[in-house]
Structures are given as C-alpha cells and as structure tokens.
Amino acid sequence: MRRQLALLGIIAVFLGLVSCSNPGSNETPVTLTFWTTTSSPETAFFQERIAVFEKEHPNIKVRMARHEFPFATNEFKTAVLGDQKVDVFRADNTWIPEYVNLDIISPLNTLAPSKDLSGFIDSALNATTYHGNVYGFPSVMEVPALLYNKRMLEEAGFTQPPQTMDELLKMAKALTGKGRYGIYVTEDSYFAMPYLWAFGGGMITDQGQIQIASDQSRQAFAFMLKLRRAGVTQPYTDFSNWYATMMDDFTRGRSAMIINGPWAIHDVLKGTEFKNPDNIGIAPIPRGPVGQGSPIGGHSLVINKYTSHPKESYELIRFLTSTETEVVQSQEFKTLPTQKAAYTDPRLSSDLLVQGFRTQLDVAKTQPKIPESSKLFMDFTPNLNAMLLEKESIDQGVRKIESSWRSLLKVK
CATH class of the missing domain: 3.40.190.10 (Periplasmic binding protein-like II)
Known part of the structure; x- marks a missing residue:
C-alpha cells in the first residue's frame, strides 16, 4: 500500500x-x-x-x-x-x-x-x-546481418550478396575451395533465429505458443544441416571456441560470409582482409521461402x-x-x-x-516478449549443437527443446 x-x-x-x-x-x-x-x-x-x-x-x-x-x-x-x-x-x-x-x-x-x-x-x-x-x-x-568479403564474391563472379536462402547455398558452394569455405554456421541458437523466420518457423509467440517443433521450424534446421552436409561451412568436427574461430576465419580470409552484429565490426576491421574497410559488405540476411528476419536486441x-x-x-x-x-x-x-x-x-x-x-x-524482428525470454536459449543451443553435429535427429532435438520450454512455461 x-x-x-x-x-x-x-x-x-x-x-x-x-x-x-x-x-x-x-x-x-x-x-x-x-x-x-x-x-x-x-x-x-x-x-x-x-x-x-x-x-x-x-x-x-x-x-x-x-x-x-x-x-x-x-x-x-x-x-x-x-x-x-x-x-x-x-x-x-x-x-x-x-x-x-x-x-x-x-x-x-x-x-x-x-x-x-x-x-x-x-x-x-x-x-x-x-x-x-x-x-x-x-x-x-x-541486429545481426550478413557480413561478406566483397573481394571474394567479386572473384567468384558475384556482383551482389545472396538475396535468398537458395542463393546463399549456391554462392557458398562457389566460394568453397582452395583453403576457404562459404559461410560459418554456428551452434548458437540466437544466430539460428533468421533461419527459423526465413522458413516460417519460430521459437515462442508473445502469447506463449511454442513453435520450435513446427514443420516450418524443422525445415529451417534441415536447411542449416544441408549447408553443413554440402561441405560449404567450416570444416571442423565441433563448435569449440566457435566465436573466436568464426571471427578469425573471416578476418583472415578463410571464410567468405558470416552472420554477426555491429558489435563485431571493431574487431573485423583489425583483420588482414579488412585493412581496407571498403572490402567488408553488410547486407540483410537472405530471405527464405516464407519470410525474412533477424533478431533485434x-x-x-x-x-x-x-x-x-x-x-x-x-x-x-x-x-x-x-x-x-x-x-x-x-x-x-x-x-x-x-x-x-x-x-x-x-x-x-x-x-x-x-x-x-x-x-x-527494416526486416528485424523482436525476440519472444515473455518474462522467460532470456532463459529459452539454455536448452535451445545445446540441442541445436547436437542436431548440427548429427548426434541427435532434428525430430529428437526439437522435441527436447519443446519439452524443456513446456516445463519452463509450466505448459501441459
């Protein structure tokens, strides 16, 4: 009172x-x-x-x-x-x-x-x-965006960054070889959200509806796995020290594209590939068959x-x-x-x-507006890791995440 x-x-x-x-x-x-x-x-x-x-x-x-x-x-x-x-x-x-x-x-x-x-x-x-x-x-x-090496794309014959997820796969294939690969795909579930939205999936709605095990979300994870199986992502057996590795590969010219945010630019510009800052390209993360988005934080x-x-x-x-x-x-x-x-x-x-x-x-989306929002990634990331490394199937992974979120939200 x-x-x-x-x-x-x-x-x-x-x-x-x-x-x-x-x-x-x-x-x-x-x-x-x-x-x-x-x-x-x-x-x-x-x-x-x-x-x-x-x-x-x-x-x-x-x-x-x-x-x-x-x-x-x-x-x-x-x-x-x-x-x-x-x-x-x-x-x-x-x-x-x-x-x-x-x-x-x-x-x-x-x-x-x-x-x-x-x-x-x-x-x-x-x-x-x-x-x-x-x-x-x-x-x-x-807000994460697609960061790309302009020189590499131009040498591969591309005049602009990928606009769609299909183009992303196509360009990543063309950019892979001679000691480099197309794009780094991370286990961090925060960076998986653009893939989810591109295929019409999601995490949890603001009303508490869990979407992670929907058909659309499964298609997003399947596409991420497709990139890995196509051999156009990082050639490592796990995600140990993934952020430092992703940044080092990109700034040294071992990878052509990454997804990262403005907080990374200061370190990117220290890299040998970007001593000339005009070489770094920044573009919206490609759209998918259903939508487009990147998590605004x-x-x-x-x-x-x-x-x-x-x-x-x-x-x-x-x-x-x-x-x-x-x-x-x-x-x-x-x-x-x-x-x-x-x-x-x-x-x-x-x-x-x-x-x-x-x-x-312009295409940024908010993360789930629920009190438990910051806790959602605790089970999302380890299961995404297991799915991408094929230690568990996509079906097993999304069901585990869904189950943990139901418990978190006290949903029957």
Missing part, C-alpha cells in the same frame, strides 16, 4: 512538472543514481555525456555505477524490491517483460510527450514495448517505478538517447543509433557500416 500511494504521488508530480521543465530554473537539487552495464570504454563515454547533461541541468547530479552484465538484472531487482536507491538502469531488452510483471519499472508512454517517442526507429521502440506500453528508451540496437534505459525523482530521471534518459548522443556514440563505437534522425545526420549518412546495418533493421 505504501508503494502504491508513493507511486500515485510520483506520477502526479511528474505530470505536473515534465511539461514545464526548465533546466536553468532554481529547482531543488537532486542526485540520481544511474546503474549501467556498459564496458569500461562505454562507461567512460556515458560519464562524458553525463557531464554535459549536468551542465545543462544544474539542479541534477548523476551518480553512475557500473554493474557486471551477467549479475546486473538480479542486482537491480533486489535493489528495487528492497527499497535501495537506484533511479535509472541500463537493461537488456529481454529483461523488460520480467520487470513489468514484477511491477518495478515505469511505463514511459504514459509520461513522455509523443514527439519524444516518434523519433525512435520503429523496430527499436517495439523491442521495448510490452502489453501495449513502452518501458524503455532504446540506447543501442543490436539491444539495451534500453528504464526508470525505477518507485524513484523519488521521476521527472529528473526522465530528463536523463531522454538526453542519453538523444540524436546527438546516438550519433557521437555510433562514431566512437560503431553502434546502431536508435533515433531516426541519426541516420541522416551528415556525420553518419556516409558511413557504409552503419548504413549497411540500417537496411537489416
């Missing part, structure tokens, strides 16, 4: 003040606590932006604390439910449904002016929307529902997701901006890497 009364008071204060906010006014100074899950360089970037924010908002001071990503979500839940002081949190988008069910973050669309929401990329804002409400301002987006800034400073917290997340912040952040870290205007900004409009991933956003 105490929290409910406090919340009503907070919302009333917020609604009364947000429309007349004046950074230069003589309002009572407040200190916000902002928890971030960024890397050390990104944390330093946020600190620089916060310094600018504090100059523009002299009545607001921000105390930032960095938390390790794997543990941050439990620490945030414990803090909020235990009445510890934390106002703003940088959350993985897959954590948002659970926070909503726990009633610990504020719905922003009921507080924010519509103009503040309309500036975001639609798919980015959709990723933070749950049951019709927006619960986070997207700070950075992540990322991190958003959420507000503790029980903060004593909702107005100031909102000002902070609006500033840290502004077009200016997004552009500078992208320039420094090659991240995907969440603001539409950032892509037409002169500083990014000619950036082929950023613009390349922008095309993938």
Whole structure:
C-alpha cells in the first residue's frame, strides 16, 4: 500500500512538472543514481555525456555505477524490491517483460510527450514495448546481418550478396575451395533465429505458443544441416571456441560470409582482409521461402517505478538517447543509433557500416516478449549443437527443446 500511494504521488508530480521543465530554473537539487552495464570504454563515454547533461541541468547530479552484465538484472531487482536507491538502469531488452510483471519499472508512454517517442526507429521502440506500453528508451540496437568479403564474391563472379536462402547455398558452394569455405554456421541458437523466420518457423509467440517443433521450424534446421552436409561451412568436427574461430576465419580470409552484429565490426576491421574497410559488405540476411528476419536486441534505459525523482530521471534518459548522443556514440563505437534522425545526420549518412546495418533493421524482428525470454536459449543451443553435429535427429532435438520450454512455461 505504501508503494502504491508513493507511486500515485510520483506520477502526479511528474505530470505536473515534465511539461514545464526548465533546466536553468532554481529547482531543488537532486542526485540520481544511474546503474549501467556498459564496458569500461562505454562507461567512460556515458560519464562524458553525463557531464554535459549536468551542465545543462544544474539542479541534477548523476551518480553512475557500473554493474557486471551477467549479475546486473538480479542486482537491480533486489535493489528495487528492497527499497535501495537506484533511479535509472541500463537493461537488456529481454529483461523488460520480467520487470513489468514484477511491477518495478515505469511505463514511459504514459509520461513522455509523443514527439519524444516518434523519433525512435520503429523496430527499436517495439523491442521495448510490452502489453501495449513502452518501458524503455532504446540506447543501442543490436541486429545481426550478413557480413561478406566483397573481394571474394567479386572473384567468384558475384556482383551482389545472396538475396535468398537458395542463393546463399549456391554462392557458398562457389566460394568453397582452395583453403576457404562459404559461410560459418554456428551452434548458437540466437544466430539460428533468421533461419527459423526465413522458413516460417519460430521459437515462442508473445502469447506463449511454442513453435520450435513446427514443420516450418524443422525445415529451417534441415536447411542449416544441408549447408553443413554440402561441405560449404567450416570444416571442423565441433563448435569449440566457435566465436573466436568464426571471427578469425573471416578476418583472415578463410571464410567468405558470416552472420554477426555491429558489435563485431571493431574487431573485423583489425583483420588482414579488412585493412581496407571498403572490402567488408553488410547486407540483410537472405530471405527464405516464407519470410525474412533477424533478431533485434539491444539495451534500453528504464526508470525505477518507485524513484523519488521521476521527472529528473526522465530528463536523463531522454538526453542519453538523444540524436546527438546516438550519433557521437555510433562514431566512437560503431553502434546502431536508435533515433531516426541519426541516420541522416551528415556525420553518419556516409558511413557504409552503419548504413549497411540500417537496411537489416527494416526486416528485424523482436525476440519472444515473455518474462522467460532470456532463459529459452539454455536448452535451445545445446540441442541445436547436437542436431548440427548429427548426434541427435532434428525430430529428437526439437522435441527436447519443446519439452524443456513446456516445463519452463509450466505448459501441459
């Protein structure tokens, strides 16, 4: 009851003040606590932006604390439910449904002016929307795309990357040989989602319907296995240290194509094949017979529902997701901006890497919007491994995944 009364008071204060906010006014100074899950360089970037924010908002001071990503979500839940002081949190988008069910973050669309929401990329804002409400301002987006070696494709006679899954197989065959192979196919189930959507399959709907054992999903796994059996993927007997191996093969010219996200570009450009950055191509993951898609992920800034400073917290997340912040952040870290205007900004409009991933956003899809979303991959990946290595059949694999998810979701 105490929290409910406090919340009503907070919302009333917020609604009364947000429309007349004046950074230069003589309002009572407040200190916000902002928890971030960024890397050390990104944390330093946020600190620089916060310094600018504090100059523009002299009545607001921000105390930032960095938390390790794997543990941050439990620490945030414990803090909020235990009445510890934390106002703003940088959350993985897959954590948002659970926070909503726990009633610990504020719905922003009921507080924010519509103009503040309309500036975001639609798919980015959709990723933070749950049951019709927006619960986070997207700070950075992540969407895997097809990365390819332009030189290799041109030498093989191809003028553009594959547009369909059939073309992917055909081109991978042509690109395999002489100490190299066409495409790396990983056991990581996150990177299997584009194949699922291409063939009309899926994981779990937002309504909790399990799709992993559907005929369409089976066709997707069969295609991944077909790539392996055709000998156009990595020639290794297992997936040991797969990410480092995939990146090393691609950057050294042993593979022509991989599926990866913008977070990988910094390391890709260090490779011998991409000393000239113009050699890296970025394209949407090929469409299949039924559809096309790639999982949009990322991190958003959420507000503790029980903060004593909702107005100031909102000002902070609006500033840290502004077009200016997004552009500078992208320039420094090659991240995907969440603001539409950032892509037409002169500083990014000619950036082929950023613009390349922008095309993938048009067909990006959200991961299952359920509280258990982040736990789905724990059984998905090991069974995908077994299917691709033919240690179990596709039928056995999908049934095992389905069974574990039924148990997780408590579905009979």
